[in-house]
Amino acid sequence: MDRNQSRRQVAAMKQSLFDQGLLDEQFIQLEELQDDANPNFVEEIVTLHYRDSSRLISSIEQALKERNPLDFNKLDTLMHQFKGSSSSIGAKKVKTECNLFREYCRAGNAEGCMRSFQQLKREYAALRKKLEAYFQLARQAGPQETACRSK
Amino acid sequence: MASAGDVFRQGLPEVCAAGKLHVLAVDDSHVDRKVIERLLKISSCKVTVVESGSRALQYLGLDGEKSSIGLDSVKVNLIMTDYSMPGMTGYELLKKIKESSVFREVPVVVMSSENILTRIDSCLEEGAEEFLLKPVKLSDVKRVTDFIMRGEGMKGVKISKKRSRSDDCIPSLSTAFSSVSHPCDISSPPSPCVLQPKKSRLSI
Numbered sequence: 001m002d003r004n005q006s007r008r009q010v011a012a013m014k015q016s017l018f019d020q021g022l023l024d025e026q027f028i029q030l031e032e033l034q035d036d037a038n039p040n041f042v043e044e045i046v047t048l049h050y051r052d053s054s055r056l057i058s059s060i061e062q063a064l065k066e067r068n069p070l071d072f073n074k075l076d077t078l079m080h081q082f083k084g085s086s087s088s089i090g091a092k093k094v095k096t097e098c099n100l101f102r103e104y105c106r107a108g109n110a111e112g113c114m115r116s117f118q119q120l121k122r123e124y125a126a127l128r129k130k131l132e133a134y135f136q137l138a139r140q141a142g143p144q145e146t147a148c149r150s151k
Numbered sequence: 152m153a154s155a156g157d158v159f160r161q162g163l164p165e166v167c168a169a170g171k172l173h174v175l176a177v178d179d180s181h182v183d184r185k186v187i188e189r190l191l192k193i194s195s196c197k198v199t200v201v202e203s204g205s206r207a208l209q210y211l212g213l214d215g216e217k218s219s220i221g222l223d224s225v226k227v228n229l230i231m232t233d234y235s236m237p238g239m240t241g242y243e244l245l246k247k248i249k250e251s252s253v254f255r256e257v258p259v260v261v262m263s264s265e266n267i268l269t270r271i272d273s274c275l276e277e278g279a280e281e282f283l284l285k286p287v288k289l290s291d292v293k294r295v296t297d298f299i300m301r302g303e304g305m306k307g308v309k310i311s312k313k314r315s316r317s318d319d320c321i322p323s324l325s326t327a328f329s330s331v332s333h334p335c336d337i338s339s340p341p342s343p344c345v346l347q348p349k350k351s352r353l354s355i
Contacts, residue, residue, distance in 0.1 A: 029288055041189060044185070045185055045186060048182050052181055084264050085183075087286055088180070
């Protein structure tokens with residue numbers, strides 16, 4: 001596949017992630033921070049996010065197991081951190097699920113929390129997979145014109 | 152009420168040898184630390200990043216450890232701190248910095264993902280220069296660092312913000328700020344009209 005074709009594929013994949021409502025403006029903001037000296041900044045940030053957030057997911061899972069009663073404060077705090085990290089990479093849909101979860105926490109609704117957490121995990125895993133594919137394709141396509149910042 | 156000239160001129164910042172602002176960034180999120188560091192480096196700043204308020208105080212030498220007399224305190228031109236951190240919040244860190252005779256003049260910017268008016272108010276009242284909503288953008292960082300480099304501080308804008316506090320339909324403050332591109336744009340005395348076009352709110 002020639003270089004231009006690869007790049008078009010990458011661009012199309014990215015557009016699709018936006019069209020599906022999975023990513024927001026923050027992802028673009030991160031891309032604009034890339035340059036020749038830091039060509040993989042977004043991937044580095046995203047990798048870091050998944051490392052940190054998987055720990056948070058485990059903590060939330062653990063906290064949801066400690067019922068009778070659920071510690072809603074703790075859950076809300078953990079979710080706040082998780083949401084912040086998701087927001088920093090532009091994970092739009094995941095962020096929406098975080099907000100829902102926090103509303104259930106504030107309402108003291110245990111069932112709601114558990115249900116929305118299951119949905120959140122699905123969205124989280126789906127985006128993770130898509131971003132992995134995206135970055136793999138991007139790396140194959142070579143340095144992108146998204147590195148639009150001049151020194 | 153000080154005149155516009157008195158309020159705005161604070162003197163140029165003492166920058167480090169390379170002519171760069173030295174910024175101390177504080178955030179418990181590893182991702183956010185990496186992002187703010189990048190934003191600041193792109194804005195031509197020297198950056199020190201720490202993960203907590205207590206680490207920040209340690210770095211500044213404000214952690215109560217007896218420092219020897221004559222020891223030069225670290226030179227920092229701006230502190231940017233996250234609000235919600237475990238242990239010491241950004242608000243508590245702000246207070247400690249403002250209580251310090253050495254560092255109280257250093258501008259402190261608070262960052263938060265939550266747009267809570269009472270939170271914004273208490274930070275501003277405690278002396279924060281600005282409150283930025285996360286995720287922080289490059290344009291936010293550039294605006295803040297530009298202000299500080301020009302030695303204008305943001306005290307004039309802070310006065311405007313205090314007057315508009317009773318207005319509860321205030322938009323995100325970081326966007327309200329963007330209407331104040333240069334302190335000289337504010338007529339003397341600073342008019343709330345900069346942030347609120349409706350004259351009727353001048354009743355404060």
